[in-house]
Amino acid sequence: MVEGSGKLTVQPVAAAGDIEQYIRFPFEIYREFPHWVPPLLMERRDFLNPRKNPVYEYAEVQPFLARRGSRVVGTITALKNSRFGEYHPRDGNIGFFGLYECERNEDTSRALFSAAAEWLQSRQLSVMRGPTNFTTNDVLGLLVEGFEEDPAILMPYNPPYYADQFEAFGLSKVKDLYAFEVRADDYKGELDALARKILQRGRVKVRPVDLKRWHEELAFVRHCYNEAWADNWGFVPWTDRELAVLAKELKPLIDPRFALVGEVDGKSAAILIAVPDANEALKLAGGRLFPFGLIKMLWRIKVRRCERMRVLALGVLPEYRRLGLDGLLIQRTIANGIPLGYRSAEVGWILEDNEAILQPLTHINARRTKVYRVYDRAL
Numbered sequence: 596m597v598e599g600s601g602k603l604t605v606q607p608v609a610a611a612g613d614i615e616q617y618i619r620f621p622f623e624i625y626r627e628f629p630h631w632v633p634p635l636l637m638e639r640r641d642f643l644n645p646r647k648n649p650v651y652e653y654a655e656v657q658p659f660l661a662r663r664g665s666r667v668v669g670t671i672t673a674l675k676n677s678r679f680g681e682y683h684p685r686d687g688n689i690g691f692f693g694l695y696e697c698e699r700n701e702d703t704s705r706a707l708f709s710a711a712a713e714w715l716q717s718r719q720l721s722v723m724r725g726p727t728n729f730t731t732n733d734v735l736g737l738l739v740e741g742f743e744e745d746p747a748i749l750m751p752y753n754p755p756y757y758a759d760q761f762e763a764f765g766l767s768k769v770k771d772l773y774a775f776e777v778r779a780d781d782y783k784g785e786l787d788a789l790a791r792k793i794l795q796r797g798r799v800k801v802r803p804v805d806l807k808r809w810h811e812e813l814a815f816v817r818h819c820y821n822e823a824w825a826d827n828w829g830f831v832p833w834t835d836r837e838l839a840v841l842a843k844e845l846k847p848l849i850d851p852r853f854a855l856v857g858e859v860d861g862k863s864a865a866i867l868i869a870v871p872d873a874n875e876a877l878k879l880a881g882g883r884l885f886p887f888g889l890i891k892m893l894w895r896i897k898v899r900r901c902e903r904m905r906v907l908a909l910g911v912l913p914e915y916r917r918l919g920l921d922g923l924l925i926q927r928t929i930a931n932g933i934p935l936g937y938r939s940a941e942v943g944w945i946l947e948d949n950e951a952i953l954q955p956l957t958h959i960n961a962r963r964t965k966v967y968r969v970y971d972r973a974l
Contacts, residue, residue, distance in 0.1 A: 601664020
């Protein structure tokens with residue numbers, strides 16, 4: 596980007612016109628980055644709408660716009676998340692930032708971070724953590740490795756220089772998140788024997804999510820998610836409305852062959868949810884559904900079909916761990932996907948120290964393709 600002229604200012608977003616500038620600014624930044632996938636503008640408007648985004652029900656959210664003269668040159672959002680403090684009382688002093696986009700200019704970057712830091716300090720928060728957009732259940736982390744390919748659905752992408760801007764402000768790594776790729780050509784049936792052995796015992800079976808019992812199935816998804824991830828770093832449970840909004844967005848992509856429930860003795864015990872990587876279609880839409888964006892998306896998903904899927908969630912209830920359910924669900928997903936023409940699947944994100952998931956991935960020749968970093972700084 597070519598820097599503009601004029602005085603640099605950072606101001607809170609207040610008017611509807613500011614919001615529109617906020618959501619359109621990334622289209623300027625990413626003109627020179629071909630792997631960026633433009634979000635739908637209408638989705639971004641809903642995301643920043645307090646009446647439509649459930650996060651606003653429990654969090655205080657303040658977006659900021661940086662301008663040089665009248666030209667927008669950066670964005671950031673500061674967030675006080677009361678539910679995070681409720682579930683992590685020892686870390687109740689942590690505030691968050693996200694939706695960071697910035698021109699290649701250290702002064703602009705420092706001004707954006709400073710505005711967010713001052714806002715968090717004014718709310719008695721002494722650590723800033725991010726990027727979280729807006730929570731650990733949403734798009735999380737800064738891409739620091741793996742810029743050479745498009746991001747999968749609901750995963751971040753950013754210019755490589757952002758890491759330098761973060762570090763220049765004194766932000767440092769608190770946790771890395773990994774994404775792995777499983778390629779059809781590399782899978783040699785490593786999990787097939789394990790799957791047969793588990794099923795032969797008679798206690799375990801795998802069934803597809805029943806779309807006719809959607810609300811009942813969602814209740815189990817929430818229960819499994821809350822129990823299976825309860826001890827994970829940064830975990831905060833979904834609210835009912837957060838899950839409802841996410842489920843509404845993803846339901847059109849759900850294929851029962853890749854939304855699987857593992858049962859033990861007839862009781863639901865584990866869940867795996869994978870979806871076609873709709874980013875392949877979103878990229879064709881260019882941020883707009885109309886006049887032709889929707890047609891292009893439907894053509895890609897329904898006619899040509901996506902070649903990659905993303906494993907969004909894999910969880911096993913604590914009392915049913917050590918029965919091989921995770922490996923069984925992964926095997927079934929691979930077995931269902933290859934005949935349908937899926938060439939690869941992205942599995943992530945996964946915490947860098949989650950050996951329970953990392954170890955099985957090594958057995959199927961999964962390749963780590965991306966690293967996302969979450970940063971902290973004391974205020």
